[in-house]
Amino acid sequence: MKLGIIGSTGHINYVMDGLRELPEVRLVGVSAGSNGESIEKLTARAVQEGHSPIVYANYIELLEQAKPDIVAVACYFNDHAKIASEALRRGIHVFVEKPVATTLDDLAMLREAYERSGGTQLAAMFGIRYNPAFYTAWHAVKAGAVGQIRLLHAQKSYRLGSRAEHFKRRETYGGTIPWVGSHAIDWVQWFSGERFETVYASHSTLYNQGNGELETSAQCHFTMSGEVSASVSIDYLRPAQASTHGDDRIRIAGTEGVLEVRDQKVLLINGKENGEQELPLLPKVEIFADFVRQITDGTACLVSAEESFYVTEACLKAVIAADEKRVVKF
Amino acid sequence: MKLGIIGSTGHINYVMDGLRELPEVRLVGVSAGSNGESIEKLTARAVQEGHSPIVYANYIELLEQAKPDIVAVACYFNDHAKIASEALRRGIHVFVEKPVATTLDDLAMLREAYERSGGTQLAAMFGIRYNPAFYTAWHAVKAGAVGQIRLLHAQKSYRLGSRAEHFKRRETYGGTIPWVGSHAIDWVQWFSGERFETVYASHSTLYNQGNGELETSAQCHFTMSGEVSASVSIDYLRPAQASTHGDDRIRIAGTEGVLEVRDQKVLLINGKENGEQELPLLPKVEIFADFVRQITDGTACLVSAEESFYVTEACLKAVIAADEKRVVKF
Numbered sequence: 095m096k097l098g099i100i101g102s103t104g105h106i107n108y109v110m111d112g113l114r115e116l117p118e119v120r121l122v123g124v125s126a127g128s129n130g131e132s133i134e135k136l137t138a139r140a141v142q143e144g145h146s147p148i149v150y151a152n153y154i155e156l157l158e159q160a161k162p163d164i165v166a167v168a169c170y171f172n173d174h175a176k177i178a179s180e181a182l183r184r185g186i187h188v189f190v191e192k193p194v195a196t197t198l199d200d201l202a203m204l205r206e207a208y209e210r211s212g213g214t215q216l217a218a219m220f221g222i223r224y225n226p227a228f229y230t231a232w233h234a235v236k237a238g239a240v241g242q243i244r245l246l247h248a249q250k251s252y253r254l255g256s257r258a259e260h261f262k263r264r265e266t267y268g269g270t271i272p273w274v275g276s277h278a279i280d281w282v283q284w285f286s287g288e289r290f291e292t293v294y295a296s297h298s299t300l301y302n303q304g305n306g307e308l309e310t311s312a313q314c315h316f317t318m319s320g321e322v323s324a325s326v327s328i329d330y331l332r333p334a335q336a337s338t339h340g341d342d343r344i345r346i347a348g349t350e351g352v353l354e355v356r357d358q359k360v361l362l363i364n365g366k367e368n369g370e371q372e373l374p375l376l377p378k379v380e381i382f383a384d385f386v387r388q389i390t391d392g393t394a395c396l397v398s399a400e401e402s403f404y405v406t407e408a409c410l411k412a413v414i415a416a417d418e419k420r421v422v423k424f
Numbered sequence: 425m426k427l428g429i430i431g432s433t434g435h436i437n438y439v440m441d442g443l444r445e446l447p448e449v450r451l452v453g454v455s456a457g458s459n460g461e462s463i464e465k466l467t468a469r470a471v472q473e474g475h476s477p478i479v480y481a482n483y484i485e486l487l488e489q490a491k492p493d494i495v496a497v498a499c500y501f502n503d504h505a506k507i508a509s510e511a512l513r514r515g516i517h518v519f520v521e522k523p524v525a526t527t528l529d530d531l532a533m534l535r536e537a538y539e540r541s542g543g544t545q546l547a548a549m550f551g552i553r554y555n556p557a558f559y560t561a562w563h564a565v566k567a568g569a570v571g572q573i574r575l576l577h578a579q580k581s582y583r584l585g586s587r588a589e590h591f592k593r594r595e596t597y598g599g600t601i602p603w604v605g606s607h608a609i610d611w612v613q614w615f616s617g618e619r620f621e622t623v624y625a626s627h628s629t630l631y632n633q634g635n636g637e638l639e640t641s642a643q644c645h646f647t648m649s650g651e652v653s654a655s656v657s658i659d660y661l662r663p664a665q666a667s668t669h670g671d672d673r674i675r676i677a678g679t680e681g682v683l684e685v686r687d688q689k690v691l692l693i694n695g696k697e698n699g700e701q702e703l704p705l706l707p708k709v710e711i712f713a714d715f716v717r718q719i720t721d722g723t724a725c726l727v728s729a730e731e732s733f734y735v736t737e738a739c740l741k742a743v744i745a746a747d748e749k750r751v752v753k754f
Binding site: 249298 | 572574575577579581622624625626628630631640641642643645647650651652653654655657659661662663664665666667671675677678679680681682693694695697698699700749750751
C-alpha cells in the first residue's frame, strides 16, 4: 500500500511509529498541507527511519501524482477538513489530525465527502485512546468495572511552552477546546457510550503570554443521554517545572464503582476488593497500525469515522457555547 | 456564655468538639428543631462530655426560657433559615448548618433578620475549610503559590449508605447540590476570591436506591469575575468498599502553578521546586471555637455571615439551573 503524508504540524509521530510494524505500507510522498508550513521535520524523520518519499510541491500534486492508497493529514488545523475531503473524493483513505474541522460548515463538507466516498475510510488521531492507561481503563469500564456510568470528569492540562504563529489566531487554530480538549471530549463519549444532549462552556485568553487569540483555560459541561453528565477541564497552565508535558486524567463514577486514570495509572474502587486497586496495564497498540488493519483486514479501528465527526461537532458546539455564553443543543 | 443547641441532624460534632476548648461556654439547653426530629444522639453526646443541659419541648421555648447567647442550629435542612431568623431577631448569635436556607425566599428572610439584628453574628458550618489539608492549601494559595487563579475543579463524593426520611423529599432536603455540594461551591469562591457571574448545572435522581427525590449525581459550572471558571462534581457514588466516607478534592490552576488537595494531602507544582511537592499541614483549628472567638475577642471567623449567605445563594441558583436546564445569572 502507498502512503502519503500531508503536513508536519500535528502528531505525525503516530504514523511514523505505526509504520515500523507495517512492512506492507510504503511512504511514497510528502507535502506541506498549509501555506507557509515547513515539512523539514517530517522529511528528516522519514529519512532517519529509512523511507525515501518524493517531496511534492503541494498536497494536490501529491494526491494526483503519487496516487496514495492512504494519506495522513496533519497541517494547520483549519486545513484538515479541506484536504481530507479532497482525498476522500479521490477514494483515498484518510488518517487525519483532530479536530477534523474547525467550523461546522467544514465539518458538514467533510461528512458529505466521506458519505459519498462509498467505503473509503477515515479516522481522527485520537491517539490517547491507545495510551495503555486509557486503553486499560476503557476495557475495564466496558467489562462493567463501575456499573452504569453516571458522572465523568476529564482533564487535559498542558505546558504552554512556545507556540507557533498558527496557534495565535482562531482562524488557523480553531480554539483550545477543539485542539487540546477534543481528546477529553472524545473520552467522555467513548467511555460512557452516551449521546451528547447539551453543552455549556467557558474559555479565556487572559494571561496567554502574548499568544494572541489562544485560550489558556476552558471548561465544558455536557449533559448526555441517560441523565449522565460530563465535565471537561482544559488548560495550558501546567508549570514548566512539572515532570511531564501533559496531565491527562479521567474520573468515571458509576453505580458499582469509581475508576480513575491519573499519572498513567488506572485506579479502581468497586465491590470486588476493599480499598483502591491499581489495574495492570494492557500493552500499547499503535493507532495508525490499527487504522491500516481496518483497511487491510476489515477489523474495526478503535476510532470510527462517525466518532471522529461527532466529537468534532461536540468541540465546535462547545466553542459556540463559550463564545456566545449560552447552552447549545445537539 | 450560654449556648443552646437546636436539632441533632447535622454536624453537631463541630460544636461538641469546639466546646472542649471553650471553658467559658456552657451548654444550657437543647431541643429538637424540626417536627419528628429525634435528639437522643445529641443528649447522649452532651451527657457523655459532662454537660447537663435542660431539654426543651421546642426551639421557641429554648430561645425564650434558656435565653442563650449563642445557638447552634442543625435540624432538617428546610428549617435552618426559620430557626436561625428567630434567634437573630432575639439578638442571639447563630452557628448554623449549611445550607442556611433551602429556598431563595427563606434566604432573603434570613439575610433580613441578620441585617436588622445590628451586630448579631452568624456563620454556616463550612467545617471542611478547617480540615488541615484545605486550610493549608488556602493559606498557600493566598500566599501566591499558584499566582493568579484561572480554573478550579472541586469534588465531593460520598457513600450513599442509609439515608433518613428527610433526605428523600426535596422539601425537607433541599437537594444534593446544597447539601453535599455547598462545601465545594464554598471552596471555589473562598479560594478564588472571585464573584459568581453565571451557573449552569445538571443533576439526576437515577439509581438512588429508593431514596425518593435525592439526587445521586450533580455537576455545576460557574463562570466568575475575572474570566475565572469553576466546575463542581458531586456524587453519592463512592463505593462502600472505599477506605473513607468522603473523597473531597480541589484542583486550582493559576498563572504560576497548580495546587491540589487530594487524599488529605496538599500537592503543589510551581516555579519554586522541580516536580510536585507535598506541603506540610497546618494544625487543625476548631470551627466552633473560631466562631466563638469572633464574638468574645473580635477576631474574624474564617466563615463570614456574608459568605454563608452568598454560597447558599449560589447553591440554590445551581438547583434552579439544573431543574430548569438553563443558565442562571447572579
